[in-house]
Amino acid sequence: xxxxxxxxxxxxxxxxxxxxxxxxxxxxxxxxxxxxxxxxxxxxxxxxxxxxxxxxxxxxxxxxxxxxxxxxxxxxxxxxxxxxxxxxxxxxxxxxxxxxxxxxxxxxxxxxxxxxxxxxxxxxx
Numbered sequence: 001x002x003x004x005x006x007x008x009x010x011x012x013x014x015x016x017x018x019x020x021x022x023x024x025x026x027x028x029x030x031x032x033x034x035x036x037x038x039x040x041x042x043x044x045x046x047x048x049x050x051x052x053x054x055x056x057x058x059x060x061x062x063x064x065x066x067x068x069x070x071x072x073x074x075x076x077x078x079x080x081x082x083x084x085x086x087x088x089x090x091x092x093x094x095x096x097x098x099x100x101x102x103x104x105x106x107x108x109x110x111x112x113x114x115x116x117x118x119x120x121x122x123x124x125x
Contacts, residue, residue, distance in 0.1 A: 002026045009039045013047070021058030023048040056094050059086065060104045072106030079105050083115040092116070 003024045004010055010024065017024055030036050030046035037045050050058065063082055064071055071082060082105065091097050102112045 003045055007039065007044050009037060009044050013037065013045070017047055019062070021050040021055055023050075056086075056091050056097060056100055059089060059091065060101070070106075071104045074105070079107065080115045080118070083112060084119055087116060087119065 003026055014024065025034065025046040025048055027036050027043035027046050031048070033049075035047045035049070036043050037047065060071065063085070067074060067078065067082075071079070074082065083101065086092065086097075086101055091101060094100075098109050098112050102109045105112070
């Protein structure tokens, strides 16, 4: 079975699936770790979630689209906002997350940690 693109459930979840960097599959193609979505008792579509490291790359690409330029070209304030956004989304829980973000921002890991520490200090103070 293929994905039924004209089904209302598929149309409803597609923007979310795209935003997450996930993949839509026919329910018969689902593996044990995929999420099968049903509509009125019928399996309609399966969602294959990306690996965490792929998700971070997808989030960084989405942020570049939102800002309209490579993240490395943003000013310091915008880079700090990016780090805050990524922290809220759990980006730094991913192995090598700080390194990946630092590379995308064109800064050192130390700078990313400074942005994180500054944000945490302002919340506590």
